[in-house]
Amino acid sequence: MRVPLSWLREYVEIELSPEALAxxxxxxxxxxxAIEHRGADWRRIVVGELVTVEPHPQSDHLxxxxxxxxxxxxxxxxxxGASNVAPGQHVPVAVPGAVLPGxxxxEVTRMAGRESQGMLCSGDELGLTSDAEGILILPLETPVGAPLVDLYGDAVLDVDVKPNRGDALSLLGLAREVAAVTGAQVRWPEIALSESGTPTAEHVAVEVTxxxxxxxxxxxxxxxxxxxPSPLLVQARLSAAGVRPVSNVVDASNYVMLELGKPTHTFDAAAIAEGRIIVRLARPGERLETLDHVVRELTADTLLIADPRGPLGLxxxxxxxxxxxxxxxTAIVIESAVFDPVSIRRTARRYALRSEASLRFEKGQEPRLARIGADRVAQLVAQWAGGRVAPGRIDTAPVEPAPRRLPFRPARVVRLLGAPIDAAEMRALLARVEVETAPAQPGDxxxxxxxxPSVVLDAEAAREALVAIVPTHRRDLEIEADLAEEVARVRGYDRIPGRLPETPMPEYRPDPRRAVDAVRDALAGRGLDEVVTHALIGPHDHERLGIAADDPGTIRVTNPISAEHSQLRRSLLPGLLRVLVENERQRRVDVALFEVGHVHDLAAGEPREQPMLGLLLAGDQAGAAWNQPPRPxxxxxxRGLVDALCSRLGVPLPEATVPAEIPPYAHPGRTAQLRVSGPDGQALDLGRVFEPHPRYLEAVGAxxxxxxxALVSLTALQAALPRARRYVPFPRVPAVERDLAIVIGAGRSAGDVERVVRDAAAPLLRGLRLFDVYRGAPLGPDERSLAFRLTLQAADRTLTDEEIxxxxxxxxxxxxxxLGARIRS
Amino acid sequence: MDLETISARLAALEEAGLAAIRGAADPDALEAVQVAYLGRRGELKTLLGGIGALPAEHRPQVGAIGNRVRETLEAALQVRRAELDAAALEARLAHEAVDVTLPGRPFRRGSLHPLIETNREIARIFGQFGFVVYEGPEVETDVRNFQALNIPPDHPARDLWDTLYTDVPGYLLRTHTSPGQIHVMQQTAPPIRALLPGRCFRYEAVDASHGFEFFQVEGLMVDEGTTMADLRGLLDAFTHAMFGGGRPTRFRPGYYPFTEPSVAFDVQCVVCDGLGCASCKRTGWMTILGAGMVHPVVLRNGGLDPERYQGFAFGLGTDRIAILRYGIDDIRIFLENDLRFLEQF
Structure with missing residues (x-):
């Protein structure tokens, strides 16, 4: 809320500088x-008196x-060029060298052959009123020659009023806050009406359904x-507060909204059929043209102000x-009502019409302000627009609620704040925000x-307790803890001393991120760069993975920032590739990246998120150097990185197989499924390593x-972690190495050979390493020779040649x- | 042959042998000299083979001279061999010399993302005070994200969080890590000291200080006697650990529906040290987190009796802490993943 200090001073004495007050x-x-100094940019603008006003001989509009x-x-x-000037008037004059807002x-200029030594200003040019047509005519008592900034300059505070303090969305409310700080008295505006003519009830009837x-x-x-138009001072105040002056009647309503925090509305009385106002819900098919000249179809839960003919307003x-x-x-009806906050909030959102008024209504309104607001608007209209205020009000609920009694225990306040504040100090602090206190009674x-359920005080507890008498404007003070905050707030939060806790420690709990951090450390140690990409990606990203834009397994955002970020990612792949593409644009083509993040989908109608590791390698992995060849x-x-990661974590090396189904984004001949066995021997699907399909790379622009x-399930990896690291004694007897060149035909894989060798040599095999792959003569066209080195060793003895x-x-x-394999000798 | 003759020949042989040894230019030549003089059919053996022709009384004398000659030659051989070895090694070393200013073999350095590392650092600091890490889901229910936190539907405070909703009824993208408070209280009995790091989402226009995806760390401490003074003490300790000791902090009222009293926690601007600059909007202070004493309704929704238990919660913006920690001026850089940025961490 924008608060012009000169206006705020109407309601409370302020001796502090704007900065200190802020x-x-x-x-x-x-x-x-923020603090805005209005008029700070009115340089060399002074009050001038018009001595002569004559037509320009060569121009009929000057x-x-x-x-x-x-x-x-x-x-x-x-x-x-303005026509509203006459000799004797006082007007704002920008003398040569002046700078206007913006x-x-x-400067001295020539217009139609005559020299002009400055400019007469309109209210709009100064940001004081909204009138851009005529020159701003100042009151005659305005001293000639005075700088305008001394008369109309102001400091405007931009105060962030929290949603629970609707009462402070007003000058009076903020004056109360100033008073709490400085101890000054709050001055209410004097509301006095002189009523005449026929009673209100003969002009207006109100029916609330x-x-x-x-x-x-x-x-x-x-x-x-x-x-x-309203008086200049009123227009200047409204402008400073950010509300555009319109007319004396509308301005009166807005002025009261800012002054008291009470939104009201003024109707042209002639437009209300039979003078009958009906507050009701909209009927199906009803329409209303609102003030912004938009015709709106009304939904049935819209609360309306209507007359017997139809809707008058939302x-x-x-x-x-x-x-x-x-x-x-010439005649108006002033509406000053209290509405259900939820209904107003819904209506404002439904029609995307959030106004200063709806903002205040949806925070709840103090009932007595309905009466006071109506009187204040009537008073100001009468003052600014003349007119006759009809005697009496129409009021559908004239009984106003009394202040709330809120019993509280000072000891609990102390226990919550951790600061020693005695009951007497609490009472004094609360009094500064108009909360009086009284001794509590048993049964409170x-x-x-x-x-x-409330805690009922017995006689003994009541002796230690107090009752806060909460003024009706403080709708936010509802429970004991609210009073604790109020005490701490008025006393100053900064006076709460800091200390380190002395309360019992919680039980030990293993850090759920430990394994993930171990993965991150291991990969960064291997030279990979960690990235963080968006969890929200676009339908195109998914479509390229072969997941249709409307796939039922995808979770979509119903109000996305943009289509590009409208679906929760089901894979880390698109994000990783985007990082590659962006860096390629910067000519960084050799990259090694990883990301740890969640992927999302729907499983049995419920959102499911799974932690994943994605790593992406591109370009040269060796690092271009004078002394080593590139390694694309x-x-x-x-796969080697995944193997290294597994062995670092104590997980058995994963086994690769050709997946039954190759996803469309992967190279059909270069995709392996990784399986690993867990500590209980269970087979775990660890994920995939692959080279992306060339078409996919092309589509994403890599x-x-x-x-x-590699896309690795961290859930599977965690499940594969050993429960404990146990030392396994290693044999101290010599090991023997034997090399075998194994020739296999089409349809057989290295994985097949490895499995069979491990199986067959099981008890003695300590190590198995593929060190050469050969194709070509004298082998058959579909044959490959795989050279393995077997390391054989018994636990307790040197193997004999016969055993080997x-x-x-x-x-x-x-x-x-x-496998139908043979040995090449 | 008589004694003199043989003695003279031995002397001559010794001299010639020593000369040959000195003259051997490499290990092969030296080997040949050794064979020629000291070998089985070498000159010394041949010469001493004639010893039988001497009278018996001279034989020991000649034998002694012969031994001395052998020893002399062997010693000379050894010296020469060592000389040649040393020379050969020197030659090899000279040959092996390289330009030592050539660069080392390039190893990839690797890096850890500053946001995630900042989360880890936050957890490490609070871990020293007994806080343990929990995790909550990114896709949350409206109930846990709002209602259980004392924010009913249509509550005006909902404006504080611009929410991204999903097409799964009742689910949204969590706008803060605060629903974690409910998760923790429902699965753990006090005393509770919990941290919940995680990714959050809001409907926000992206600019230098806002993103629609960002990271937070929620803190929660609940037992029978945790006070606002404990909150302040811990936040001060955290600030000093993260930004250096002695940096002033400020405790002032804030507003959250799920805390009462609510707190905004400021630290003296780390850019200008309180003098006032653009980063702190000339106030000299930067708000780094929101906090407060857990609202009784939230305690109750977490299954705890608010008459017995009390405590605090705070929500730290990881991005904000990371910005201040590393001197970054635009949070968009975190999700851009430009290698020139990542390589600095």
Missing amino acids: ERLTLLGMEVQ LITTVRTGPGEPLLTILT GRRI DAGLCPRFVARYVDELDVG AGVMGGAASEVRDAT AVRVAADM ADLWEA RSPHVAV DAAVAQVVDALATR
């Missing part, structure tokens, strides 16, 4: 986000004026008024165009939470021909019978 309010919880800007100052000749410089949605409706009637949100106060209006009930990223590089990816030969023979035999 800091005090901030420390009280009314955060001042006037030549002479202006006096102080005793002893030479008369200035100034030309103006940086516009004023659902008192739940409109607990109170107060109406007043003013006639014989003259619609026109209650609490926006009036209707047909009943708007116009220049010709302390509200610990709004929707919980490939499937095996990625240029590198060498890209490899027998073991190798067993392997050769198994290879022959199970």
Whole structure:
């Protein structure tokens, strides 16, 4: 809320500088986000008196004026295009060298052959009023020659009023906060009406169909008024507060909204059929043209102000165009009501019409303000627009609630705050925010939470307790803890001393991120860069993975920022590739990245999220150097990293198989499924390593021909972690190495050979390493020779040649019978 | 042959042998000299083969001279061999010399993302005070994200969080890590000291200080006697650990529906040290987190009796802490993943 200090001073004495006041309010919880010094940019703008006003001989739309800007100052000749000027008026004059808001410089100029020594300003040019047509005519008592900034300059505080403090969305409310800080007295505006003519009830009738949605409706009637501009001071105040001045009647309503925090509405009385106002819900098919000249189809849960003919306005949100106060209006009905906050909030959102009024209504309104607001608007209209205030009000709920009694235990306040504050100090602190206190009685009930049974005080507890008498404007003070905050707030949060806890420690709990951090550390140690990409990606990203835009397994955002970020990612792949593409654009083509993040989908109708590791390698992995050949990223590089990661974590090396189904984004001949066995021997699907399909790379715009990816389930990896690391004694006897060149035909894989060898040589095999792959003569066209080195060792003895030969023979035999493989000698 | 003759020949042989040894230019030549003089058919053996022709009384004398000559030659051989070895090694070393200013073999350095590392650092600091890590889901229910936190539907405080909703009824993208408070209280009995790091989402226009995806760390401490003074003490300790000791902090009222009293926690601007700059909007202070005493309704929704238990919660913006920690001026850089940025961590 924008708070012009000169206006705030109407309601409370302020001796602090704007900056000091801002800091005090901030420390009280009314955060001042900015201080605007209005008029700071009115350089060399002074009050001038028009001495002569004559037509320009060569132009029929220009006037030549002479202006006096102080005793002893030479008369200035100034030309103006405005027609509302006359000798004797006082006006704002921008003298040569002046700068207007927005940086516009004023110099001596020539217009239609005559010199103009400055400019007469309109209210709009100064940001003081909204009138851009005529020159701003200042009151005659305005001293000639005075700088305008001394008269109309102001400091405007931008206060961030929190949603629970609707009462402080007003000058009066903030004056109360200032008073709490400085100890000054709050001055209410004097509200006095002189009523005359026929009683209000003869002009207006009000019928509320659902008192739940409109607990109170107060109406007043003013006639014989003259619609026109408001006094300059009022326009300047409204402008400074960010509200555009419109007319004396509308301004009166807005002025009261800012002054008291009470939104009201003024209707042209002539537009209300039979003078009958009906507050009701909209009927199907009803329409209303609102003040912004949009015709709206009304839904059935919209609360309306209507007359017997139909809707007049959206209650609490926006009036209707047909009943708007116009220049010709001579009689008005003032509506000052209380509406159900939820209903107003829903209506404002539904029609995307969030106004200053709806903002206040949806935070809840103090019932008595309905009466006070109606009177205050009537008073100001009468003052500014003339007119006659009809005697009496229409009021659907004239009984106003008494202040709430809120028992509380000072000891609990101390226990919550951890600061020693005695009951007497609490009472004094609360009194500064108009909360009086009284001793509690046995049977008084302390509200610990709004929707919980209260704690009833017995005689002994009552002796230690107090009752806060909460003024009706403090709707936010509802429970004991609210009073604790109020005590701490007025006393100053900064006076709460810090200390380290002395309470019991919680039980030990293993850090759930430990395994993930171990993965991250291991990969960063291997030289990979960690990235964090968006969890929200676009339908195109999914479509390229082969997941249709409307796939039922995808979770979509119903109100996305943009289509590009409208679906929760089901894979880390698109994000990783985007990082590659972006870096390729910066000519960084050799990359090794990883990301740890969640992927999302729907499983049995419920959202499911799974932690994943994605790693992406592209370009040269060796690091271009004078002394080493490049090593382009490939499937095996990625697989090797996964292997290294597993062995670092104590997980058995995963086994690769050709997946039954290759996803469309993966190279059909370069995709492996990884399986690993857990500590209980269970087979775990660890994920995939692959090179992306060239078409996929092309579609996402990646240029590198060498890209490899691993997508690993961290759930599976965690499940595969050993429960404990146990030392396994290693044999101290010598090991023997035997090399076998195993020739396999089409349809057989290295994985097959490895499985068979491990199987057949099981008890003695300590190590198995593929060290060469050969194709070509003298092998058959579909044949490959895989050279493995077997390391054989017994736990307790040196193997004899016979044992070794027998073991190798067993392997050769198994290879022959199970894979049709032979040994190349 | 008589004694003199043989003695003279031995002397001559010794001299010639020593000369040959000195003259051997490499190990092969030296080997040949050794064979020629000291070998089985070498000159010394041959010469001493004639010893039988001497009278018996001279034989020991000649034998002694012969032994001395052998020893002399062997010693000379050894010396020469060592000389040649040393020379050969020197030659090899000279040959092996390289330009030592050539660069080392490039190893990829690797890096950890500053946001995740900042989360880890936050957890490490609070871990010293007994806080343990929990995790909550990114896709949350409206109930846990709002209602259980004392924010009913249509509550005006909902405006504080611009929410991204999903097409799964009742589910949204968590707007803060605060629903974790409910998760923790429902699965753990006090005393509770919990941290919940995680990714959050809001409907926000992206600019230098806002993103629609960002990271937070929620803290929760509940037992029978945790006070606002404990909150302040811990936040001060955290600030000093993260930004250096002695940096002033400020405790002021804030507003959250799920805490009462609510707190905004400021630290003296780390850019200008409180003098006032653009980063702190000339106030000299930067708000780094929101906090407060857990609202009784939230305690109750977590299954705890608010008459017995009390405590605090706070929500730290990881991005904000990371910005201040590393001197970053635009949070968009975190999710851009430009290698020139990542390589600095």
